[in-house]
Amino acid sequence: MKTPGRFIQSLKAKFLIVIRKEQDFSVITSFSISTGRMLSILALIFILIFGFSLIMSKTLLKAWFDPSYRDSENTALLFKMSETVDSLRLEVIRKDNYVKNIQRIISGETEIFEDQETLDTMPFAKRLNPEFNFEPSEATLSILQEMRGLPLEEARVQAPDGGFIGETYFFPPLKGVVTSIFDPTKDHFGIDVVAKENEPVKSIADGTVIFTSWTLGTGYVVAVQHTNELISIYKHNSVILKNIGDVVKGGEIISIIGNTGELTTGPHLHFEMWYKGSPLNPQDFISFN
Known part of the structure; x- marks a missing residue:
């Protein structure tokens, strides 16, 4: 029972620290401090030094203290360079194909050169997403041909069979003003929506991206396959x-x-909906206001 009491008394024990001049030993200042307070100050200084060293080793001095830092940096750099080289390779092949197509057109040939390994088609999609296993139907293939700039064999407007369309809620791709309506008689199989600059375009429902490309007439195009x-x-x-x-x-x-x-003729979205190969009027299913 005496040992804890003595320990507490030793913590409470105070010491007088006097600072004197060396020449005449006159007192400059003095202060008293207990053992417990001195230990607390030392512990606080240790924690501060340890915390500061830890932060520095993870930030400014990471390259010195972390042996795997250089390897991880090199790996990230190599991965980025690999993606850049791959993108440049595909871009060069696309431009080569474009030049070949121009040469074929000038020479009077009607067949368009198309290398499946260089376009954003199935092989490229599987490389980006190995789980991509989309098999387009005949109706979907005809729409994909139209998006690549080839003429449609037919584009009949018909009412969708079943209740799937009517019972499904569609998100508006964007909110804006409809400036050009659906008019198949003028080969306008969608609507034009004007909105603010840099407005995001959203998918109307769950689905899988089946087409992303650039065409001369319609610019950057993206298509989504829904159920x-x-x-x-x-x-x-x-x-x-x-x-x-x-x-x-x-x-x-x-x-x-x-x-x-x-x-x-200006910033806008041309939006189309196709159901089993037939164009639909988007305004019958989606409100754009």
């Missing part, structure tokens, strides 16, 4: 934020409104 052979198409974008094979949710941003392509 029951419903396809939504978004044209004249300034930026496409998704790749072929990406799974998107309804309301998820997929692109940015733009003014790309020759068939445009």
